Amino acid sequence: MRYLIDGVKEHIECVSKFDLDMVEYGPALTRRLRWPKGCQLKVFVEQSKEKGFDNETTKLIFDSCKTWIDGEVPIVIEQSYSDADADVTFVKTPVLGNPSAGAVTQFILQGEEVISKAVISILAVMPESSIKSSFAQDKFRSLVAHEFGHALGIDGHSPFGKDLMYWKSNQLKPSKRDIQTVMAIWSTAC
Ligand SMILES: [Zn+2]
Numbered sequence: 001m002r003y004l005i006d007g008v009k010e011h012i013e014c015v016s017k018f019d020l021d022m023v024e025y026g027p028a029l030t031r032r033l034r035w036p037k038g039c040q041l042k043v044f045v046e047q048s049k050e051k052g053f054d055n056e057t058t059k060l061i062f063d064s065c066k067t068w069i070d071g072e073v074p075i076v077i078e079q080s081y082s083d084a085d086a087d088v089t090f091v092k093t094p095v096l097g098n099p100s101a102g103a104v105t106q107f108i109l110q111g112e113e114v115i116s117k118a119v120i121s122i123l124a125v126m127p128e129s130s131i132k133s134s135f136a137q138d139k140f141r142s143l144v145a146h147e148f149g150h151a152l153g154i155d156g157h158s159p160f161g162k163d164l165m166y167w168k169s170n171q172l173k174p175s176k177r178d179i180q181t182v183m184a185i186w187s188t189a190c
Pocket of ligand 1: 146150156157167
């Protein structure tokens, strides 16, 4: 997620550059990152008291990540039980650098575009609120699925409001265009 003003600027620039019927938005991205080909992603959700999530929220996180697989991205998500062993780690944080974001995804890269690890930090207030109302729960699901899209290699945002990877999306799962963008990134990079 970005600062509000950056998001608006990015949106205006993108809309003027891209057609609404684009099947994927790879050209709109800052970088196209990829995992080594054929990768099974091991996902670890921190569960410690200080920076972790409870069981119910952990389940929500896995369900939200899996919306990408339901969309037919050919990866396998496997639960990992240690951070050291994980490809993607979810952690709760009391502060994010960006005041308007609910989460941030950071990468450790091998070279310029191959991801060796992604860490998704979620603002502490989000998980607690997620179990209190279905509205907040949907917001949390959307946030997790969006950040997982970054972790899959979409470094940037969709210019289209109905895509999960739009900078301010409320969608619960990736659109066909989000899926095709991930697929396009992987096919050109491999
Ligand atoms: Zn984002």
